[in-house]
Amino acid sequence: MSINSALLAGVSGLTANSAALAAISQNIANVNTVGYKRSQGEFQTVVNSQSQGAGYSAGGVLATARHFTSQNGQLQRTSSATDLGIAGQGFFVVTEKAENLAPTDARLFTRAGAFRVDNLGYLKNTAGLYLQGWPVDANGNINTDPSDLGRLRTINVGSVGGTAEATTRIQLNANLKSSQAVSAEATDAAAIPPGANAYDPSTNSMAMWNPETGAGVKPDFEVTVPVSDSKGGQRTLALSFLKSTTPNQWFAEIRAVPAGDVLTGANLNNGQLKTGLVAFTQDGRLDVDAMTALGASALFADPANATLNFGASDGAAPAADGFNWAANLGIDDQSIAFDLTAAAGGLTQYDSASVVQATLTNGTAFGNLSEVKIDEKGFVTAIFDNGVTRQIAQVALATFPSPDSLTSVSGNAFRVSQGSGTFNLKQAGTGGAGLVGASQLEASTVDLSTEFTGLITTQRAYSASSKIITTADEMLAELISIKR
Template identity: 65%
Template sequence: VSDSKGGQRNLTMSFVRGDLPNQWFVEIGAADATNIVPAGANGMIKAGVLAFTPTGRLDVTTMAASANNAGGRPWLFDYQNDNTTIQIRASAAAPVPPAVNWAVGLGLAEQTISFDLDSTVGGLTQYDSPSVVGSTLTNGTAFGNLSEIEIADDGFVTAIFDNGVTRRIAQVALATFPSVDSLAQVSGNAYQVSENSGTFNLKTPGIGGAGSIAASQLEASTVDLSSEFTGLITTQRAYSASSKIITTADEMLEELIRIKR
């Protein structure tokens, strides 16, 4: 589980076969007992009994019908009130048994941990097969460091963290002007507002006449030098060939005149 500071704390669920059919004693505790007080709890947070149907599914109906099982032991969760949560209090307040606190040195805030044992795919079962995790749903995550920034075409700035979390943190706006051609040019290939350009209007990229944003790109010349040089050479050769035609035609005309003479 993730604590209030973004740290990771491991909880364990231990199952022991009960003395009644299809029932198990369950203990939930911290894998590191030093994270939990009072001293001597051995990391224990909550204990109780879980019941299963003869077909191996979690028997919520039986557990919701009474506070305890037939042996007088409390169910692990209060299904009468649909309460499948445990609460670990902050270390500032003294724990009142059976409640537990985070250890004082951790400085963690109080938090509630939910166990949706029957709502996930398949739910908790007691089939005669190896135990597997069918699905997980995480509400919270470990602390992450910023690893990357991405800017989309619509201007949204997304922060990507190394724990897999992504967050939209801002949106880049584009300025439009009544007279773009009247902007005053300044050094650095930039422009500024002038008296003739009018007041700028900030707009969302791609909306209301504003352009889109091309992230991680540098503006280059719109002229392809290789294509232009190729065209220049082709034009030069064509001009040379045309001049040769004119010269040849002139020589043929001159020869015709000499024949007439």
């Protein structure tokens, strides 16, 4: 009977609008939920098969939920460096536990990036889900794979200890006074035969100078440079200069201070590391060609490759002209390159006071972790109070062919479904994935004005469906009352 079908159509209307009301209620309740994606009840008509000449049978309406998962919310600035948002497409990969992940453990996807460091140092969001990323290996490389979740690891920033960085480069900006008076020791060294007090790097050197006893040769100018060893310990190198009787040439020595910091081979004494001549052009610049021509007599025969190579403390005994760090220091081998020809200055000889403009070195003493930064490419970087930075991991982003078809789960996260298609893991800013915004959170996509308008229309539609039922009921009552 058509009246019965009308009654059932009214019931389907009540059911469909109840589902629509539930979706609206869920949206309004999550208006301030980070990364929440709104849902909406959508209606489709249901038509029954009709028999010719038997009247019309109402089918009613059916409600289905549509999830606007691909709709992005506005990014809002926060004060926490571990709050993360995504500007563009993609989802953070998260897990329900941090350690001992097995292939069968669930991997979820979310845009709720309110991550905090837990008591074990892992990044965990407010739903208790742990952030996954590609770790940085011992060589500083990241091995990514677009389809292998097994390569991801829970990002841990609490396991990063202190660090140090050995010095590998020294840039010296200094001037030697060209009108410096030639010392008696340099004059004796030029005499034939050499005088009694002649400068000699083996027997009467600047490294032997003792101002209290007067032993050795007093340098005309000396520069001390602090360097860091492999453990972050502070060592000192001294560069001593003595003007020669030959114009535009200076005797030079590089030594360790104190001398006990190094073990030297033959031809080196009192902590010496390198001895030889330094030559300058007539306009005061370092004369690379002249030093090359001096060969073994030069401090560095190739100033462009001026390097000191320290052997490790436990290394074999140094050969002639070689040197190791002292055994009691217990430190690793080290190479330190000298930049004496820097465009900004370098080592010069002008007729002004001998002075050090600057000594620039890399390497740092031991430092502790001070903060963690995450850049737009998703690189998680530890910053230490000694200025050293170290990459820890890179946040992985997952994209889907149909993100609106992902299955919602508790914690404002999603699972892969048949309709969503398989995931693709990407680095931020590549292959359609968005950029990571640190100290930002994605706002809910709920628009209250839209939801309140939907409340009104849903309420009216529900009332109208109830009127269908009451009207059909009255018609049935009228039909029953025909026979009395």
